[in-house]
Amino acid sequence: SEKLSIALIRGDGIGVDVANAALAVVDAAVAKVGLPALSYEEITAGAAYYKETGRDIEPGGEKRAGELDAIFLGAIGLPSVRHDDGTEIAPHLRLRDRYGLYAGVRPVKAYPNAPQRLADPRAAEIDMVILRESTEGLFFSAATHGRPNFASDHEVRDTLRITRPTTEKLFHFGFRLAEKRKARGRPGKLTCVDKANVFNSMAFFRKIFDEISPQYPEVEATHNYVDAQALDLIRKPWEFDVMVMENMFGDILSDLGGGLVGGMGMAACAEIGDEVGLFQPAHGSAPDIMGQDKANPLAAVLSGSLMLDYLAERTGNHRWTEAAELVETAVQSGFEANRLRPMEFGGDMGTLAVTKELLELLG
Amino acid sequence: SEKLSIALIRGDGIGVDVANAALAVVDAAVAKVGLPALSYEEITAGAAYYKETGRDIEPGGEKRAGELDAIFLGAIGLPSVRHDDGTEIAPHLRLRDRYGLYAGVRPVKAYPNAPQRLADPRAAEIDMVILRESTEGLFFSAATHGRPNFASDHEVRDTLRITRPTTEKLFHFGFRLAEKRKARGRPGKLTCVDKANVFNSMAFFRKIFDEISPQYPEVEATHNYVDAQALDLIRKPWEFDVMVMENMFGDILSDLGGGLVGGMGMAACAEIGDEVGLFQPAHGSAPDIMGQDKANPLAAVLSGSLMLDYLAERTGNHRWTEAAELVETAVQSGFEANRLRPMEFGGDMGTLAVTKELLELLG
Numbered sequence: 001s002e003k004l005s006i007a008l009i010r011g012d013g014i015g016v017d018v019a020n021a022a023l024a025v026v027d028a029a030v031a032k033v034g035l036p037a038l039s040y041e042e043i044t045a046g047a048a049y050y051k052e053t054g055r056d057i058e059p060g061g062e063k064r065a066g067e068l069d070a071i072f073l074g075a076i077g078l079p080s081v082r083h084d085d086g087t088e089i090a091p092h093l094r095l096r097d098r099y100g101l102y103a104g105v106r107p108v109k110a111y112p113n114a115p116q117r118l119a120d121p122r123a124a125e126i127d128m129v130i131l132r133e134s135t136e137g138l139f140f141s142a143a144t145h146g147r148p149n150f151a152s153d154h155e156v157r158d159t160l161r162i163t164r165p166t167t168e169k170l171f172h173f174g175f176r177l178a179e180k181r182k183a184r185g186r187p188g189k190l191t192c193v194d195k196a197n198v199f200n201s202m203a204f205f206r207k208i209f210d211e212i213s214p215q216y217p218e219v220e221a222t223h224n225y226v227d228a229q230a231l232d233l234i235r236k237p238w239e240f241d242v243m244v245m246e247n248m249f250g251d252i253l254s255d256l257g258g259g260l261v262g263g264m265g266m267a268a269c270a271e272i273g274d275e276v277g278l279f280q281p282a283h284g285s286a287p288d289i290m291g292q293d294k295a296n297p298l299a300a301v302l303s304g305s306l307m308l309d310y311l312a313e314r315t316g317n318h319r320w321t322e323a324a325e326l327v328e329t330a331v332q333s334g335f336e337a338n339r340l341r342p343m344e345f346g347g348d349m350g351t352l353a354v355t356k357e358l359l360e361l362l363g
Numbered sequence: 364s365e366k367l368s369i370a371l372i373r374g375d376g377i378g379v380d381v382a383n384a385a386l387a388v389v390d391a392a393v394a395k396v397g398l399p400a401l402s403y404e405e406i407t408a409g410a411a412y413y414k415e416t417g418r419d420i421e422p423g424g425e426k427r428a429g430e431l432d433a434i435f436l437g438a439i440g441l442p443s444v445r446h447d448d449g450t451e452i453a454p455h456l457r458l459r460d461r462y463g464l465y466a467g468v469r470p471v472k473a474y475p476n477a478p479q480r481l482a483d484p485r486a487a488e489i490d491m492v493i494l495r496e497s498t499e500g501l502f503f504s505a506a507t508h509g510r511p512n513f514a515s516d517h518e519v520r521d522t523l524r525i526t527r528p529t530t531e532k533l534f535h536f537g538f539r540l541a542e543k544r545k546a547r548g549r550p551g552k553l554t555c556v557d558k559a560n561v562f563n564s565m566a567f568f569r570k571i572f573d574e575i576s577p578q579y580p581e582v583e584a585t586h587n588y589v590d591a592q593a594l595d596l597i598r599k600p601w602e603f604d605v606m607v608m609e610n611m612f613g614d615i616l617s618d619l620g621g622g623l624v625g626g627m628g629m630a631a632c633a634e635i636g637d638e639v640g641l642f643q644p645a646h647g648s649a650p651d652i653m654g655q656d657k658a659n660p661l662a663a664v665l666s667g668s669l670m671l672d673y674l675a676e677r678t679g680n681h682r683w684t685e686a687a688e689l690v691e692t693a694v695q696s697g698f699e700a701n702r703l704r705p706m707e708f709g710g711d712m713g714t715l716a717v718t719k720e721l722l723e724l725l726g
């Protein structure tokens with residue numbers, strides 16, 4: 001069976017701690033299903049590296065990352081290290097752009113005994129995915145302009161761009177994801193979240209959605225305006241399955257979703273393009289607790305599970321999916337048995353203790 | 364004392380029901396403090412009117428609305444009546460634009476016995492304002508382009524525009540609002556919500572905020588990224604006071620805020636410019652329950668209270684503020700005594716019963 005290589009960017013702060021934890025769990029699951037061990041090629045990047053060298057990623061690193069089978073990233077950025085204009089060190093935004101990582105997959109799932117913010121007991125049933133387009137939309141401006149550059153002190157404009165090719169790919173991805181989830185017992189529903197009542201770009205977005213939806217008769221296709229969706233995510237998040245939306249909307253609603261089920265400590269993320277996939281927890285580098293064995297590695301672990309799933313698609317070998325499911329099941333059953341009690345959730349378990357417990361749960 | 368005139372646009376659906384209810388309460392409060400009765404000039408507008416006439420507002424109505432002392436609006440729009448391209452009938456977007464109603468004030472406040480979605484008991488302390496810039500930002504595109512018009516079937520762009528004059532006025536408004544709230548016992552904090560880590564326009568927005576904040580030493584000025592703010596509104600909304608942000612961000616976060624404290628049924632809204640102020644509940648026209656005495660009038664009533672406050676600023680006569688406070692106190696004490704039980708919240712009181720109770724509470 002094939003030998004796969006992962007580009008590993010640990011990055012800054014707790015990125016290092018959680019990447020190490022996640023990959024230990026990933027490796028154990030891979031071994032358990034009898035697949036050859038993943039090999040890792042480390043690529044140095046981040047704010048600490050930028051401070052030292054003036055570069056945010058090692059020479060050739062951006063190119064090399066895209067040549068391997070997947071990219072795994074810990075976290076990038078430090079509040080104390082910024083560009084001159086105050087913006088963050090964010091080489092991962094360039095990776096999204098360079099490799100066309102249009103499909104930002106952000107699962108939001110309630111685990112038993114993990115914190116829930118909503119009073120309604122149905123919040124225990126939350127199991128949804130925010131599918132965030134990740135290369136264009138309003139972030140078109142971020143990618144093209146790079147750093148702030150005020151052409152005038154009177155006004156500054158940014159551009160929200162929706163293109164047909166990316167949007168079509170995004171919706172096909174969304175419908176296929178809803179189909180796959182349906183096969184696993186979820187409702188199989190895709191909600192197009194937009195603001196088609198006001199913006200040309202969003203009416204275009206919805207029009208393309210309506211063109212494509214008849215190709216997926218098994219999936220229930222619905223619409224919601226983004227403001228109403230924010231409200232509905234408070235009022236009845238358990239009614240949603242997959243929601244697909246423009247980049248900036250997805251940035252906001254995925255953090256909202258994270259908030260519903262315990263903050264960013266459970267927020268896994270995959271960013272997938274035609275040739276390249278990048279996997280990282282959606283949380284930041286929390287330098288105040290770095291290296292202290294306090295970080296919650298679960299968002300990174302769940303991102304590792306998304307990576308294993310991606311390797312199954314990439315290779316056509318379903319055993320990678322089995323490995324992904326082992327990781328997911330370890331997290332699920334660990335919470336059920338109250339064996340996962342991360343400090344972030346007021347528990348007594350640091351990074352290593354959570355990792356050790358997961359390894360035991362994997363058996 | 365002066366005689367003031369209000370442009371009254373009842374609009375569609377329950378807009379009629381809640382406008383009537385709100386103005387009955389407003390009139391009672393005005394009488395109670397001994398001010399001359401407000402006079403109302405009705406202006407016909409909305410989707411039903413559009414269906415009949417092909418116009419969304421009566422001839423000359425837009426101009427006349429701006430010449431009176433304030434505009435009070437019920438609700439506009441009907442799902443079954445749309446422009447050919449599927450977009451909504453929204454003459455109020457034109458009013459925002461024409462009269463430069465830059466300051467969109469959307470209070471979010473928890474009332475006792477009204478529904479709360481968060482499990483944490485501190486949610487009872489939620490008392491904040493989303494200040495949504497309401498004329499530019501991404502809505503610049505809505506105002507200029509009007510209806511969807513796909514120049515190309517390959518890509519469609521919209522523009523997010525931040526100008527210095529509007530942004531300066533917005534922040535001055537925000538700081539003054541935080542000062543006023545501080546005088547009434549709130550923390551006196553203004554949070555600039557942006558995405559300055561990614562967008563030129565947002566870095567410009569934050570830069571102007573940082574220029575202006577030293578002029579208001581009594582107000583604690585802070586920053587938050589919009590994604591983190593969405594999360595914080597789930598995690599610890601009780602820590603916020605006034606939040607100021609771009610138009611689209613404000614649209615999303617104000618609905619999120621509404622969701623925290625009982626849905627849109629309590630969502631009051633003021634949109635204020637240099638010369639004109641418009642007041643309306645932020646909810647829709649809910650035509651399914653129109654004319655059935657089921658609508659919750661409280662968002663409209665609280666919008667009426669915002670209008671009275673505005674009339675105090677406009678005339679320099681503080682007795683209008685007293686009337687505003689009477690209305691606010693009636694709602695507060697009505698909930699405290701469990702005398703306000705709107706059907707929307709599972710209670711037994713229709714529009715008229717809620718209105719009658721408020722009139723009794725006003726004494």
Ligand SMILES: CC(C)[C@H](C(=O)O)[C@@H](O)C(=O)O
Nearest residue numbers: 088090093251282560561590
């Ligand atoms: C750090 C920032 C540029 C990034 C984004 O907005 O995409 C982050 O918020 C995320 O969600 O991955």
Ligand SMILES: CC(C)[C@H](C(=O)O)[C@@H](O)C(=O)O
Nearest residue numbers: 197198227451453456614645
């Ligand atoms: C109806 C729509 C155009 C409007 C807006 O987005 O401004 C509404 O959502 C609001 O918040 O007042």
